[in-house]
Amino acid sequence: MTPILMGTLGGVVAALATALGALPAVFGKRMNQQWTDTTLGFAAGVMLSASFFSLILPGIDVAEEIYGSLPIAAAVAGFGIALGATFVWGLDKALPHEHFKTGREGADAGRIARIWLFVIAITIHNIPEGLSIGVAFGTGNAPQGLSVMTGISLQDVPEGLAVAVALIGLGYSRLKAFLVTALSGLVEAAGGFVGAAAVSVSSQLLPWGLTFSAGAMLYIISHEIVPETHRNGHQDSATVGLLAGLILMMFLDVVLAG
Secondary structure, eight states, X not given: OOHHHHHHHHHHHHHHHHHHHHHHHHTTOOOOHHHHHHHHHHHXXXXXXXXXXXXXXXXXXXXXXXXSOHHHHHHHHHHHHHHHHHHHHHHHHHSOEEETTTXXXXXXXXXXXXXXXXXXXXXXXXXXHHHHHHHHHHTTOHHHHHHHHHHHHXXXXXXXXXXXXXXXXXXXXXXXXXXXXXXXXHHHHHHHHHHHHHHHHOGGGHHHHHHHHHHHHHHHIIIIIHHHHTSSSOHHHHHHHHHHHHHXXXXXXXXXXX
16 A cells, blocks of 8 residues: 555544544443543653654654764754644644634634534534644655554544534534534544555655654643643643553554564
């Protein structure tokens, strides 16, 4: 398979994991707040580990090969991270959306239905994950792409359940909550295609693509996930989840890419 096809299929797997996670909500399964915060912490740990072990460090290695200078490679990585974070920040400010706890953000929502504001918010969150999977496969290093896809998919399962349960708690039907959660995961498939296609165009873009994806995920971790996990007094559980996610992702990266 070509890197683009692998990146797209990797995004599809992550999207299916999100839908799989939302399934229990259809049958009435619920999550207490402490478990929700723990699983969100796990998601943050996976994303944090993937950002460094699977994206930033390989990005620096590739940039050093291209430019023949470690300081230049580090500077490229820094600019790439900043660009990725700025991109998601721009989406966050430009697109009207609504979070479950903190309410509406971004531009004026006008007459957009509330359910779509939640979809936009979840989509902004999922874009960096899809891009990361696509870029990782786009390097041509299938084990590295498999590592990122596996880690992201694992954290998408509890994340999908948390989203579906939150939508049900706001009064939406179980079926609608499932469908909306599954729909929001599709952006990961699109992100997988875009990420893989972008870095496949030219090897010169590869270090930029790797670090851009990392910066986008780091923004989501800091701006969305960590504050959410500390909002309800379950910081200790969330931190345990974060460390578990980070260690698991580090293990996957070492074993699968080794």
